Amino acid sequence: MAKEKEMTQVGDSKLLASVKKKSVPYLYLLPTIVLMLLLLIIPICMVIRYSFFDNVIINKNPVFIGLKNYTKLLTDSSFFVAVRNTLFFVCVSVIAHMILGIMYAMLLNTKYVGTKTKALFRVIYALPWMFTASVIAILWKMMMNPNGIINYLLQASNVISTNIEWLGSRNFALISVTLINIWAGYPFYMVSILAGLQGISPDLYEAAEIDGANAVRKFFGITIPQLKPILISLLMLDFVWTIQQFALIWMTTGGGPINATEMVSTFIYKLGFSKYQYAQASAAAVILLIVCSIIAVFYVRHQKERD
Amino acid sequence: MRFKNVLRKSLASLLATGMIVSLIGCGSSSSSEESTSSGQSSAAAVSSSAGSSSSSGDITLEFQQWWGVELPDGALKEICDGFTQQTGIKIELLSNPYADTKTQIAAGAAAGTMADVVGLDGSWVYDFAKQGSIANLTELMKADGYDDSQLSDQIRVDGNTYMIPVVNFAYPMYVNMDLLKSAGISEVPKTWSEFTEACKKVVAANKGVAGWAIPLSTESPSGIQNNFMSWLWASGGSMLKDGKPALTDNADLTATVDFVKGLFDAKVVASGAYSMKEADMVEEFTNGRVAFMTDSLAHLTTIKKEAPNLNFEFMRIPVKDGYSGKSGMDVANWGIGIASNCEHKAEAMKFIEYLMSPEVNAKLAVLANAFPGNSKADPDYSSADPLFVKAYEIFKECYAINEFTGLPTSEELMRQFDEQLQLYIDGDTKSTADMLSTIQNKWLEAFK
Numbered sequence: 141m142a143k144e145k146e147m148t149q150v151g152d153s154k155l156l157a158s159v160k161k162k163s164v165p166y167l168y169l170l171p172t173i174v175l176m177l178l179l180l181i182i183p184i185c186m187v188i189r190y191s192f193f194d195n196v197i198i199n200k201n202p203v204f205i206g207l208k209n210y211t212k213l214l215t216d217s218s219f220f221v222a223v224r225n226t227l228f229f230v231c232v233s234v235i236a237h238m239i240l241g242i243m244y245a246m247l248l249n250t251k252y253v254g255t256k257t258k259a260l261f262r263v264i265y266a267l268p269w270m271f272t273a274s275v276i277a278i279l280w281k282m283m284m285n286p287n288g289i290i291n292y293l294l295q296a297s298n299v300i301s302t303n304i305e306w307l308g309s310r311n312f313a314l315i316s317v318t319l320i321n322i323w324a325g326y327p328f329y330m331v332s333i334l335a336g337l338q339g340i341s342p343d344l345y346e347a348a349e350i351d352g353a354n355a356v357r358k359f360f361g362i363t364i365p366q367l368k369p370i371l372i373s374l375l376m377l378d379f380v381w382t383i384q385q386f387a388l389i390w391m392t393t394g395g396g397p398i399n400a401t402e403m404v405s406t407f408i409y410k411l412g413f414s415k416y417q418y419a420q421a422s423a424a425a426v427i428l429l430i431v432c433s434i435i436a437v438f439y440v441r442h443q444k445e446r447d
Numbered sequence: 448m449r450f451k452n453v454l455r456k457s458l459a460s461l462l463a464t465g466m467i468v469s470l471i472g473c474g475s476s477s478s479s480e481e482s483t484s485s486g487q488s489s490a491a492a493v494s495s496s497a498g499s500s501s502s503s504g505d506i507t508l509e510f511q512q513w514w515g516v517e518l519p520d521g522a523l524k525e526i527c528d529g530f531t532q533q534t535g536i537k538i539e540l541l542s543n544p545y546a547d548t549k550t551q552i553a554a555g556a557a558a559g560t561m562a563d564v565v566g567l568d569g570s571w572v573y574d575f576a577k578q579g580s581i582a583n584l585t586e587l588m589k590a591d592g593y594d595d596s597q598l599s600d601q602i603r604v605d606g607n608t609y610m611i612p613v614v615n616f617a618y619p620m621y622v623n624m625d626l627l628k629s630a631g632i633s634e635v636p637k638t639w640s641e642f643t644e645a646c647k648k649v650v651a652a653n654k655g656v657a658g659w660a661i662p663l664s665t666e667s668p669s670g671i672q673n674n675f676m677s678w679l680w681a682s683g684g685s686m687l688k689d690g691k692p693a694l695t696d697n698a699d700l701t702a703t704v705d706f707v708k709g710l711f712d713a714k715v716v717a718s719g720a721y722s723m724k725e726a727d728m729v730e731e732f733t734n735g736r737v738a739f740m741t742d743s744l745a746h747l748t749t750i751k752k753e754a755p756n757l758n759f760e761f762m763r764i765p766v767k768d769g770y771s772g773k774s775g776m777d778v779a780n781w782g783i784g785i786a787s788n789c790e791h792k793a794e795a796m797k798f799i800e801y802l803m804s805p806e807v808n809a810k811l812a813v814l815a816n817a818f819p820g821n822s823k824a825d826p827d828y829s830s831a832d833p834l835f836v837k838a839y840e841i842f843k844e845c846y847a848i849n850e851f852t853g854l855p856t857s858e859e860l861m862r863q864f865d866e867q868l869q870l871y872i873d874g875d876t877k878s879t880a881d882m883l884s885t886i887q888n889k890w891l892e893a894f895k
Contacts, residue, residue, distance in 0.1 A: 197557045198553075198574065198578040285719060286718035287718075305718055308720060308721040308723070313722070394664050394665045395666070396664060397663075397722065398870060410859070414858050
């Protein structure tokens with residue numbers, strides 16, 4: 141009896157020790173989990189919940205209305221203008237980021253320039269990435285001012301005869317903010333692709349040279365296929381980040397002139413903080429969340445396949 | 448070895464505890480005598496401790512505002528200490544930048560944790576009043592027997608006062624005298640036609656210079672209130688009737704729209720108007736690239752500091768040809784209200800009455816470089832800039848007006864007007880009547 145009791149006690153203590161050992165990693169993760177719960181999961185759940193009511197925050201007695209907010213949004217022409225502008229902004233930005241990123245990464249990976257020079261230019265080319273959205277917006281607003289440096293240089297070189305209102309004209313505003321976003325975002329591609337380029341074995345290029353491949357053939361036959369996993373990851377991440385871009389648009393044009401640069405992000409902001417339609421704003425935010433989540437699922441799947 | 452293990456585990460526990468404690472620290476804000484928060488609305492909603500506190504007869508009122516940040520250091524606290532000395536009621540200042548204050552008040556209103564007394568902008572009043580977040584001051588003034596005839600203005604919703612303007616920032620017209628001189632203009636224009644002519648002459652005489660500027664960025668559409676409607680109000684016009692939009696069949700407003708469009712058609716308006724913000728307009732004027740601008744008196748010091756050699760004056764906003772009545776002058780203000788959830792409304796009202804008393808109000812006006820909200824206050828501007836005094840003289844000849852205060856979603860109303868004005872200026876809308884009719888319909892939606 142005593143021996144049985146002793147064996148039970150030993151068994152219990154072994155179980156306890158096992159539970160303790162297994163719980164240690166979770167304890168280390170606990171602060172981050174608590175943070176994510178408080179600042180991410182709970183707010184997301186609250187916003188999703190808000191989207192099903194007539195109005196929240198300013199309405200003390202919100203009424204459940206189901207999917208009416210979503211129906212209203214999906215039949216609102218101004219929402220579709222925002223979606224159209226966002227698609228243009230995102231697609232052009234992402235493609236340009238990739239092209240510029242590959243270009244600069246290859247420049248920085250060249251064997252024709254010394255290491256110190258490459259290091260210096262790596263810093264210079266990465267500079268746009270260091271600035272915050274507010275600094276970038278202020279900088280480019282000054283440069284794109286009708287009396288700013290860009291118009292001055294273009295006039296001085298006879299490219300234009302009168303000042304262009306880059307951010308104040310419906311014809312130029314969208315392309316202008318897209319240009320600013322391209323400038324601000326290409327270093328992320330450049331740095332990631334540079335790391336990828338440095339991981340490509342030189343033997344592949346040597347073998348290709350022996351087979352008579354020229355630079356273009358080597359680029360499309362070796363470089364791009366080797367970089368493909370990185371490029372796909374970058375494309376997906378950039379898509380998600382660019383589709384949520386708010387600060388840059390808000391601080392340069394505010395979605396104007398009229399709705400020339402209205403994005404889904406500025407549309408949501410105005411719905412919530414200007415029209416006080418927090419429930420409708422939540423619905424628009426949920427639609428954006430769904431789009432980003434779909435891309436995120438593909439991203440995670442892609443990462444798992446790589447592993 | 449065993450000791451090392453214990454030490455390692457203890458350090459790990461300490462680190463984990465420290466991280467958890469820092470999370471709690473991040474979630475709270477200091478609310479000491481005078482505090483500034485990071486502007487996180489959720490943090491403020493949590494931190495803005497449920498209104499006033501009282502213990503053993505002592506009452507402490509929380510006062511949420513952005514004034515402390517814009518006044519000289521310690522000035523607001525000194526004024527509040529004066530109230531404490533008189534009444535024994537303590538004031539706890541919660542100071543944040545302007546942009547954060549609205550978010551924090553809205554969050555506090557939703558969570559029922561608003562500060563007792565709140566600094567308000569006129570454009571917020573309607574929405575907070577309808578939300579039931581701010582208290583009816585008419586009832587409180589009546590209960591206290593307060594003589595409200597001394598107040599220069601009261602912001603009302605459905606006939607009841609919810610906000611009292613404490614100090615006013617007027618929007619006179621700035622004029623660059625050197626640019627006028629270069630165009631051979633010896634007298635400042637007094638009428639719209641004189642103004643248009645003056646702008647044309649200035650533009651013709653100076654390359655790269657505009658006659659007038661208006662910030663029409665939809666990010667912050669205050670240009671409609673401060674720069675566009677100023678023309679209407681200066682000529683005695685109104686955009687409302689019985690508190691509701693009256694944009695159609697409004698001869699004064701139609702004339703104002705045509706006048707402003709005329710300025711754009713004459714190419715005398717500073718380029719980039721559709722993406723220009725107030726700060727950009729001030730920069731254009733400071734750099735001598737604009738002859739006339741309507742702007743807040745609050746920027747006088749900044750302009751003098753940035754361009755000490757700029758030769759500029761203040762002038763009355765030109766009126767519609769043939770108008771001879773009194774002019775309205777656009778004002779923005781630091782307003783004050785009481786939270787609905789305040790447990791000591793009578794005491795909060797006493798604090799407001801203190802701030803609105805002629806002596807204190809005058810002192811606050813001088814400190815803020817503003818005009819007093821109490822018509823009986825007599826601020827001592829003797830050490831103020833002579834230009835400021837001149838602007839005050841002009842202000843005294845006008846009546847203060849801002850029809851956007853107390854309107855529902857006033858920022859959105861301005862944005863809708865802004866967008867339609869841009870469409871009309873660009874030629875997308877055929878006539879002023881069509882433009883105003885479209886805006887009228889949009890505005891009426893907000894009043895439902």
